[in-house]
Amino acid sequence: MGTDDIRSALSRTSFDFRRPNGVDLIERTQGFHDWLETCFDYGIWSYGRATDQGPRRHVAILNDRGERTEGVNFASQDYLSLAAHPEINAAAHEAIDTYGVHSAGSPALVGNTSSSLSLEEKIADFVKADYVSLFPTGWAAGFGTITGLVRPFDHIVIDALAHACLHSGAQAATKNISLFRHNQVEDARKKLAKIRAKDTENGILLITEGLFSMDSDSPDLAAMQELADEYQATLFVDVAHDLGSMGPTGRGVLEKQNMLGKVDIVMGSFSKTFASNGGFVATRKCGVREYLRFYSSPNTFSNALSPIQTAVVSKAFDIVASDEGRTLRDRNARNGIELRSFLKMAGFDVYGTLSPIVCAHIGEEDLGRVMGRKIAELGLIANLVEYPAVSRKQARFRFQVMANHTSHDTIAASRILANARSEVTDEKGRLKPLDELSWGPAAQSPLTAMAKVKEIGGTDEQAPSIAATG
Ligand SMILES: Cc1ncc(COP(=O)(O)O)c(C=O)c1O
Incomplete structure (x- = not known):
């Protein structure tokens, strides 16, 4: 152990190990492991x-x-x-008593329960949307909604600093991706105008977040929705961090900016404020919910949320909406x-x-x-x-x-x-x-x-x- 080792370990980042070379997929993880060992030392x-x-x-x-x-x-x-809230704890116990510990299958088959269906309605009401679809995680909701809706001939215009699930979804959906500078509406406009100058046939998904979790800042959502409308694009807003935790009644940045019920697609996670794994997507169109159930892999080919999770989240929404x-x-x-x-x-x-x-x-x-x-x-x-x-x-x-x-x-x-x-x-x-x-x-x-x-x-x-x- 010496300062040369520390210097070398400090000079590298995890990015340096993202593309290891070599025929043996297992052996080539070793370089990262060795670096980690030094960092631990x-x-x-x-x-x-x-x-x-x-x-x-x-x-x-x-x-x-x-x-x-x-x-x-x-x-x-x-x-x-809320993770330590006694009423949430009690709701989880009650769900076990009613449903048992439960893993019923995909929402596309018979994975949903009366508990998950009523949670969908509760969230739709909360965010002033008409239809909600639950996903196993927020990551799956982001990735799955983008890959569910966008096809290779479509376009994605996405904030450069958007969450990894949104960028991964974009990359899996199409090669036609334009990044716009963080929260800069005019830069997003340039990207949209350039796309529409060449392609008036295909879809554009414009992606941003309610609250960016590395910078604690928000875009102007009214301007983003106007922009989307102007260029026949669809606005998608990830509210993972702000829903429940911000806004006078807990409806997040959408509420703070008077945009409840006015954004095309809202996606969220339960893993921040709502004390559970899980995520959702909310829209004004029934067709989106139905389509995602059968054409969004993490919805179609993964398990529905368990009754314990839906009971926890449902109780968390009740508390979020209350005086408490x-x-x-x-x-x-x-x-x-x-x-x-x-x-x-x-x-x-x-x-x-x-x-x-x-x-x-x-x-x-x-x-x-x-x-x-x-x-x-x-x-x-x-x-x-x-x-x-x-x-x-x-x-x-x-x-x-x-x-x-x-x-x-x-x-x-x-x-x-x-x-x-x-x-x-x-x-x-x-x-x-x-x-x-x-x-x-x-x-x-x-x-x-x-x-x-x-x-x-x-x-x-x-x-x-x-x-x-x-
Ligand atoms: C902005 C944003 N979107 C989505 C996710 C993924 O949510 P989940 O933890 O529920 O998978 C996260 C979590 O890190 C996030 O910060």
Whole structure:
């Protein structure tokens, strides 16, 4: 082990291993494995970790080597903290009592249950659509809707930063893909105009998201829908992150922008706010729902959501729509406001606008990874996002705020991030020479970590609330 190894490991990214060469498909995974081993040796790999508890505000996590860290958790996406809600738990138990644990088959055969059918109606009502189709995951809903509707002669115009399920769906559906610059309506217009100048016969799917989860920003959806109408395109909006967690009644960015019931196709996931696997697509046309049931592989050739999942999601929608849901959203927003302020006070640039996602800019990938090691030691669990998930030199820590976080947690998180940065950087904010940093075992003692979190963030009672004081 030496600084040359660390330097070499830090200089590479997962992108370097995406196209391994060689005749043996199994053997050629070895290069990636070797790189990961080195990253583990130096504690600079912070992905693929597991918890043995629910997505609580304080959790213990284990990496692939079984090394345990514990800390304040901003890496789960249970935005309204519904995963621990007693009524949701009870709904899951009741579903088992009624249906048993259940795996009935494809929605194209007899996989649906009365529970899944009524959930479809509930969601349609919630998002002011007429028809909803459920999918096994949000990924499947995105990929499956695009590949279900778009054929090789059609076109896709997609935000360059849209989620991987949308880009993968686009690539599987057609070669005619145009990327437009993130959230730039005029750039999307140019792409649409160019396509329509040559092709007035085939379809165009215009794809964007309600809330982008690496940047915490949103497009102008009215302008996007107008654009789609002007060029005879169909607008598709993925609301995975904002539905339930944002908007006065939880109807997300569509509600905030007065676009409920006005977008051609809305796709969502249950894995953020709704405490379960699963996803959906909502439309105004019955034909879309029917067509996707038989021409969208993840719908036709995969299992329907189980009654346990549909009961959980259905109860989650009830809570989201209730006064309690509003209170939980307010708490989430209060935590988001506090975390954004504390991070800015600590000198970090924070991306986008208020949402359950708060990203702090770091820049260089190597600095992000070394800080990732440090924050784990200090008792903070937050996801490092780096190339290729975002552009090169745009690494950031992504904090996902939950309703049951407290001011103590947001203070601890921002101070730990600031302490981590000051421990590993020089006076100009650059990563210190690698031989000046300590590279011993990264695993921490959980007790020490939580004691540090308390020391750094104060207790819940002591912590001031910016939102509470206006
Ligand atoms: C914008 C967006 N769309 C779709 C998905 C996929 O959803 P799921 O986790 O339900 O598969 C995600 C999850 O990461 C997402 O962030």
